[in-house]
Amino acid sequence: MLDVQPPLFSVIIPLEYHRGQWEQSWLGWKSQTVDRSLYEIILVVPPDFSARGELKALAGDGARLEFTESSHDIGLCAFGATKARGQYLFFTESHCWPEPDVIELCIKAIAAHPEWSGFSCKSVPICHNRLSEAEAQMYQADIEFGMKVHPWRKVLDQCFVTRRDVYEECGGLREELGHFAEWVLAAAYHARGHAIGYLEAARFHHYYVGKLGDLKRFTLDFVQGEIRYFSEGRRGPGSELLEIPIEWSCQDNFDSGLARAAFAALLREGFSRRDRQRSGETWPAFRRWVEPALFGDRAARVMAWLVAVHARCVLTAMVRVGSRARISRELKRYIAALIYLQRLDCIHGVRSKDRGALPRLGERVLAQAGFHGLEAWQGRSFRWSEPEAAVRICAQPGRNVVRIECLDVRGPVDRIGVRFHLDGARIADASIMARGGAFEVSLDRPSSATFILAWTCPRFEAVGDERRLGLPVAAIDVTSGAG
Template sequence: MQNARAPCIGESPLFSIIIPLEYHRGQWELSWLGWTSQTADRSLYEIILVVPPDFAAREELKVLACDQARLEFTASDHDIGLCAFGAAKARGSYLFFTESHCWPEPEVIELCIRAIDAHPDWAAFSCRSVPICHNRLSEAEATMYQADIEFGMKQHPWRKVLDQCFVTRRDVYWECGGLREELGHFAEWVLAAAYHARGHAIGYLEEARFHHYYIGEIGELKTFTLDFVEGEIRYLSEARREPGSELLEVPVEWVEWAGFDVSLARAASNALLHYCFAGRGWRPPGEKLRAFWHWGALALCGDLPARFAARLAVLQSHFGLRALTMIGSSEAIARWMRRYIASLIHLQRLECIRSIRGHAGPAVKFLGDRVLGQVGFHALESSAGHTFRWSEPQAAVRIQGGAGRNTVRIRSPALRAPLREIGVHFYLDGVHVDASAIAIGPDSYTMDLDLPPSGIAILAWSCPELRGIGDSRRLGLSVASIEVSQDAGASISA
């Protein structure tokens, strides 16, 4: 089989092995030896060592690599950027991405060739990662990540790109957009989703084994999770509509951040204030105080309490994990490792969203393209054939239309009562909307409203509270969408 696939002189090799030399963890020589000890014919593959600017052993590397590898130097200092740069320089029909703290067993190339022959339907495949541990923290780290890898490779429908050992047809890699350096390690998920959305199968070659060195340092864990989260939030902020984007799950922090919009929280608080002072919707004093406290805290503090609580959770789990590495059992260390990573990701998401979006919530557009932000909404749900979100008794949305008179239509399935009987009151930029400007249909509220020259305004409402059976949430209106148009026939284009 090797002779049949051996290229003629001057032809491109079958594989381009791309090894980024960042994050080598002192293991790059073992990685190099693993690749130069392959049992497959050497003409079948080229080795591309992609060197970052701060790589300390450049002269040693040049001597060791000699004529057995190509050295590519780049200004990038991230593994994903180095891999992307190496892919652009590769000549092979297949790209083989790996990491410099991983080393292959001798028959990996041979096994990959057999897999290509045996699985013509595979556009790509990942190999098996075998953990190498040297302290108790690295053992817990490996346990956590190996479980995630096993789930991705064997159960998850598409999350099968493992950059420790990923082989792909070069043409499919470029068709799917390649690895994007600015997304960090989240780029692996984006690439995997693109393969799946375009109908390209990614297999799992379990018999091809790579040894992966786990460093077992809390600081490195923090750096890696931040890198992933920064890429995730950056990708969400781009609001891309490309094959695979619909597969990437939106984290709860991205959804909930909209509820920290201070100006919208003030509008909801103002709606509650006007509603109560007008004598509408009397409620017990304690309940009323809880509502004022809820909206007042959001209006004054925004996301500060949530970030403070998240930081406390990180500190607690960090010190707990450090203590357990000295006196705890392996099971306790593994448990607190997961707790630390989960709390760290939660905090980093909150911080990254804030840095990208500022003080206003992201334009998540869950209620339509003309809604730029919203507070006071529960999660998406379905009932009686409708897909919608319950608002709280008070809620506010930032809408975008044209300057002057606009028609705003809130589609609201009548799940709690006929809409005319609910008793909802609307406020535009703090001013009560007169009942004469509201047409109430069987499943919608339609309002004729004058928007300011910017075309952007805040629409808030307040209504009696609904408590569902066995449901602790405070419910207001069921909202399927909010549409804005300057005439009754056509919505404003986004």
């Protein structure tokens, strides 16, 4: 295979997780209708690949074998890309095989769509049991949404073709992010103005294994990459497009120190407030805060584990005796429960590390508990607090003014009825000003340190919203002076 001219395509096939289909994949590539000089095949071999003898005998001189210590599909693809000679990289998986005209159709698409920097092909599911049918139905719906509806999530590693220079410009596939790397790469393409198309005529057969253990490993791989990416706090092109999981942005809700502060404020103020007594809000608020105050995130993780175990048991039973529709519903339920559990566990694993990348309401806010996810109102971003909330703030010696800016969603701030507490003690009304759509809380600190500011307020009843809503907080700023 010593071509004078480099090939047009470099087909990169990672041999990890081949599901026993790598020979079928190889035969599919050997059967292409175009001249063989137009593409090279790079088989990237992980260290634990057990059929090396059979691989060398089957491939002969028809493919290049590249050996690496990586043991993940994404890492193997990334390594193969560094060895490629083609103008276009063609990423696929070893449990997928192309129809004979795939390369031919790709050549025509490149000529017909010069605006495309890359494109994904059509994934055709191959199923062999009832669970694999439900698995294919779930993932195919997601693939179709990405390819035809979503504005940028169009990188499908089963069958993705890209100009090599654009791939390198956008940072390539990052092994440490697992299969979340596909989303990161797709976002980078979109942010840099590179269009990714969908070539539905070029068909790949994708083998669905239909095993719960494999499904669990795949979701964990994706979630680990997702949480690792957000923990890095990168701000490169495309980072703003990736939706932050609510479990990540609200992880401080399990901060036991903040939960104790919110709970203490509730004990001092909440049980005596007539508005809480009238609405029956007292005991729900009590249950909300006592758990994280005593156990941090442990109780939530145990409950998430129990829900996931129950969902798996139900799914296992339905695979044996349930209808196809019931299996599909229970699979989605199990995957949702599994992702929630895995996110909590992954976040727990990084909580002890630097979390400066976590979205905060202000630069001096170190942690915030009792807040819902980020949303927008009249073009402005904000976060609803709960009727009880607490923030850990970095202070300077002397006078500090904490300004809590609120949007006018529930009316003027001076009519809400908020009560503030500093490190467990009620703050005097004379130290609190409500003006300009914000609360200004004046505090004297003898030395540079952190403190916890907590508050309670009546619950805001929003139509059609069952959440416990307190203040619509847009920002928290801290001004320090000598006093």
